[in-house]
Amino acid sequence: MWTVIGSMIILVLACYGVYYLVQDLLRFFRAEPGPPVSMLVVIRDRAQDLEYLIRRMNNWRKKQWVELELVVVDDGSTDDTNKILSNLQKKYSYRLVSLPQGPRGDKPDEALQTGLLHCHNALVWLVDLRMLPQGLLAEKVFRVFFCQGWR
Numbered sequence: 001m002w003t004v005i006g007s008m009i010i011l012v013l014a015c016y017g018v019y020y021l022v023q024d025l026l027r028f029f030r031a032e033p034g035p036p037v038s039m040l041v042v043i044r045d046r047a048q049d050l051e052y053l054i055r056r057m058n059n060w061r062k063k064q065w066v067e068l069e070l071v072v073v074d075d076g077s078t079d080d081t082n083k084i085l086s087n088l089q090k091k092y093s094y095r096l097v098s099l100p101q102g103p104r105g106d107k108p109d110e111a112l113q114t115g116l117l118h119c120h121n122a123l124v125w126l127v128d129l130r131m132l133p134q135g136l137l138a139e140k141v142f143r144v145f146f147c148q149g150w151r
Contacts, residue, residue, distance in 0.1 A: 037066050038069045038070075038120060042073045042075055042115060042129060043081060044081070045079050049129075057094075070095070071119050074097070075099055075130060095118055099111055112128075
C-alpha cells in the first residue's frame with residue numbers, strides 16, 4: 001500500500017514539474033524583443049557622478065530585453081568630466097561625443113542636436129543631467145529608476 005501511495009505522489013510531482021516546464025518554454029518562445037532604443041545622456045560638469053552612472057547604465061543595459069545603445073554627450077564641461085568619460089570608455093561600451101567649452105549663446109540645444117545625430121535607432125530616450133542642481137547627486141535621482149528597471 002505504501003508503494004502505491006509513494007508512486008502516486010511521484011506521479012503527481014512529475015506532472016506538476018512537466019506543467020511548469022512547458023509553461024516556461026512557452027514563455028521563452030513567446031517573448032519577442034522590443035525595438036532597439038538609443039539612450040541619449042547629456043552631461044555637463046558631473047565628474048562626481050560619472051563612474052556610478054556609466055557603470056550602472058551598462059550593467060542595467062545588459063539585463064533588459066531591448067537592445068539599448070548608450071550615447072553620452074559632454075556639453076563643454078569645465079571639470080574632469082571629459083577625461084573621466086574617455087577613461088571609462090575603455091572599460092564600458094558607449095559612444096562619447098564631446099563638445100568644446102564656451103558659451104552656447106544662440107545654440108543652447110546644440111548638445112541635444114549633436115547627440116541625436118549620433119543615435120542610430122529610431123526610438124531615443126533622453127536623459128538630460130544638465131537640468132539637475134550640482135549639489136544633487138545623480139545616484140539619488142537614479143536609484144529608484146535603476147531598482148525598478150525599464151519594462
